[in-house]
Amino acid sequence: xxxxxxxxxxxxxxxxxxxxxxxxxxxxxxxxxxxxxxxxxxxxxxxxxxxxxxxxxxxxxxxxxxxxxxxxxxxxxxxxxxxxxxxxxxxxxxxxxxxxxxxxxxxxxxxxxxxxxxxxxxx
Amino acid sequence: xxxxxxxxxxxxxxxxxxxxxxxxxxxxxxxxxxxxxxxxxxxxxxxxxxxxxxxxxxxxxxxxxxxxxxxxxxxxxxxxxxxxxxxxxxxxxxxxxxxxxxxxxxxxxxxxxxxxxxxxxxxxxxxxxxxxxxxxxxxxxxxx
Numbered sequence: 001x002x003x004x005x006x007x008x009x010x011x012x013x014x015x016x017x018x019x020x021x022x023x024x025x026x027x028x029x030x031x032x033x034x035x036x037x038x039x040x041x042x043x044x045x046x047x048x049x050x051x052x053x054x055x056x057x058x059x060x061x062x063x064x065x066x067x068x069x070x071x072x073x074x075x076x077x078x079x080x081x082x083x084x085x086x087x088x089x090x091x092x093x094x095x096x097x098x099x100x101x102x103x104x105x106x107x108x109x110x111x112x113x114x115x116x117x118x119x120x121x122x123x
Numbered sequence: 124x125x126x127x128x129x130x131x132x133x134x135x136x137x138x139x140x141x142x143x144x145x146x147x148x149x150x151x152x153x154x155x156x157x158x159x160x161x162x163x164x165x166x167x168x169x170x171x172x173x174x175x176x177x178x179x180x181x182x183x184x185x186x187x188x189x190x191x192x193x194x195x196x197x198x199x200x201x202x203x204x205x206x207x208x209x210x211x212x213x214x215x216x217x218x219x220x221x222x223x224x225x226x227x228x229x230x231x232x233x234x235x236x237x238x239x240x241x242x243x244x245x246x247x248x249x250x251x252x253x254x255x256x257x258x259x260x261x262x263x264x265x266x267x
Contacts (some may be wrong), residue, residue, distance in 0.1 A: 003128075003248060027244075029130055029158035030209055058128075058156075060246055101125070102247040104228060106235045112244075 001100045001112070002066045003058065007033065008077040008093040010055040016076045017057075025069055031056040039090055054093060060100055070095055124250040124263065125224050129215040130158050130243040131235045136213050142234045143217075146226050150266070152216040157209035160240060212243060218250055220263055 008016060010032075017028070034051040041050035061069055079089040103112040131139060136153065143151065219227055224247060231245055255265040 003246060026208075027160050029156050029212070029214065031154060031156050031214070060244070098248055100246050100248055102228075102245075104232060104245040106129075106131070106232055106242040106244060107238060107240060109232050109236060 001060060001062055001103055003060050003098045003100045004066065004069060004073075005096040005098070006057045006059075006073045006077070006093065007035070007054050007095075008057065008073065009079070009091065010053060012077045012079075013055045013057070016073055019072050019076045020059075020069060023068065023072065025059065025061065025065060025072075027059070029058040031058065037091070037094075052091065060103055066097060070097065124253065124266070125219055125221060126248045126250045127215075127217045127219060127224065127227055127231075127245065128248065129217075129231050129235075129245045130156065130212050131215060131231070132237075132241065132243060133211060133213050135235045136215075139215065139231065139234045142230050143227070146230055148217060148219065148223070148227055148230075150217070154214040154216070156212055156214045158212045158243075159208040159210065160244075210241065212241075218253055218266060220266060 006016075013030070020026070020028070032053065033056045034053050036050045036052055041048055041052055043049075057073070059069060073095055077093055078086075079092055081087055081089060104110065105112060140151070143149075215231075217227060228245055228247070235242055252262055253265040254261050
């Protein structure tokens with residue numbers, strides 16, 4: 001079982017969510033965050049904007065779905081550039097994947113790891 | 124060291140805080156988030172006591188079978204309100220020692236359980252280290 005933290009452009013989040021739902025991945029949490037990457041934000045004239053609003057999606061998935069979800073997020077969140085299609089633009093975001101050892105559903109108080117049989121400890 | 128991420132109902136936050144304090148967990152981070160679950164059937168807490176069915180994306184009175192349906196208050200919400208499927212919830216992040224994880228999870232489940240969709244979920248992730256910013260303490264002693 002893995003946890004995906006995806007930081008994406010807010011204007012693309014609905015597109016990403018719809019694409020994920022179409023393939024059956026519908027459980028997720030959405031956070032509004034601000035931040036900047038290695039480019040230190042946007043500099044317009046004298047002013048540097050370093051806290052750019054982004055949207056963060058958190059998904060917890062069985063190992064088998066992770067590659068699919070990452071592929072969907074990375075294609076749908078990419079900015080379409082006319083001159084070099086498929087390359088994206090600075091500020092499109094990042095996807096982080098971490099381990100989850102245990103996951104519980106509060107409604108049923110069951111351990112989701114035991115249900116899916118994912119070991120969660122494969123390092 | 125483990126990081127516990129719980130997504131819970133907004134109304135349960137105060138109760139969760141006091142119950143966690145009872146077992147000696149006083150440090151926690153709360154975030155305002157919106158979330159949805161596996162089958163889009165999250166029940167807003169104002170409807171918890173009433174007759175309800177999870178919103179399934181279908182009109183409540185237009186079912187294919189002939190079973191009579193009582194109108195679901197969730198389905199009567201404004202289209203705009205229910206369409207995205209995301210409902211406001213609270214995310215709770217606790218970093219704890221390995222031995223504290225089980226009691227914390229038991230407390231979170233016992234406090235937030237209502238038995239309806241939308242109760243939330245708890246995730247436990249491995250954590251390598253923690254540093255207290257005030258004096259640079261590292262590891263388990265930074266958590267106390």
